Amino acid sequence: MSPIRVLVADDQPVVRSGLATILEGAADLLLVGEAGTGRHALRLAAETSPDVVLMDIRMPELDGIAATRALVDSGSPTRVLVLTTYDPDEYVYEALVAGASGFLLKTDSPQRLLDGIRAVHAGESLFTPTVTRRLVERYVEAPPARPPADILPQLTEREVDVLLAVADGLSNAEIAARLYIGEGTVKTHVARILAKHGLRDRVQAVVLAYESGLVRASRGIGQ
Incomplete structure (x- = not known):
């Protein structure tokens, strides 16, 4: 390699x-x-x-x-x-x-x-x-740029679960353990989330989760 x-x-x-x-x-x-x-x-x-x-x-x-x-x-x-x-x-x-x-x-x-x-x-x-x-x-100081409803129709229920876990700062292995799915399945869901919203990587997915208001102010990464 x-x-x-x-x-x-x-x-x-x-x-x-x-x-x-x-x-x-x-x-x-x-x-x-x-x-x-x-x-x-x-x-x-x-x-x-x-x-x-x-x-x-x-x-x-x-x-x-x-x-x-x-x-x-x-x-x-x-x-x-x-x-x-x-x-x-x-x-x-x-x-x-x-x-x-x-x-x-x-x-x-x-x-x-x-x-x-x-x-x-x-x-x-x-x-x-x-x-x-x-x-x-910084994300939660300002009102959401767009409501969660704007992004939810584009994502399946499982993709929303994965996006929230990504916003929590979890690795693929940790997401797999939390959601009781395979790590390969997590990778597939992440790839689909990125593709649906034209995102470069997981960091931009975190931005999406917070700026859309999907993750509320009462939540913090790792909680």
Whole structure:
């Protein structure tokens, strides 16, 4: 099996060096480049076709949000895993909407970073619990953009169950256990949800669940 190709984008050389060291210690991961700005990250992404980009939010020339949006809008299959310095990062929500597939704190353990890269590459969404709580708060601050009735007719009852579980931050295996169905069946339901609403990945499905009002303010991920 080919290694997962990873591009690191961060404006701090010491952070890039540390991430590179962590990646080089994993046999199933391959570091294909390091970028210090958002524009450099986009150039390297076009040249090296990484599977995953570790993207810092605050970078010169072009920040991580704009770089993520540009990468997604280009049609690239590359997944973006955003690394945030502080838990209460006000830009996390914007990065998610731009197309990021997950978030980790730079203070997370090396093993969590490696597992996060693998999860995002496999199509899972990834959130640090505390970052997730802030995202939920942001979603429920405003009224739903459209009522649940707008999306429910397009989804089967089981697909609604799966969407709610995705919004709870559960993995495919955890959803399968909750709903007493096979993991392959979960993957099929998730794929259909994404296709019906023209969504790129599970993260956008979470956005749909919250912004539509399907998930109410009284609920939080993991509850």
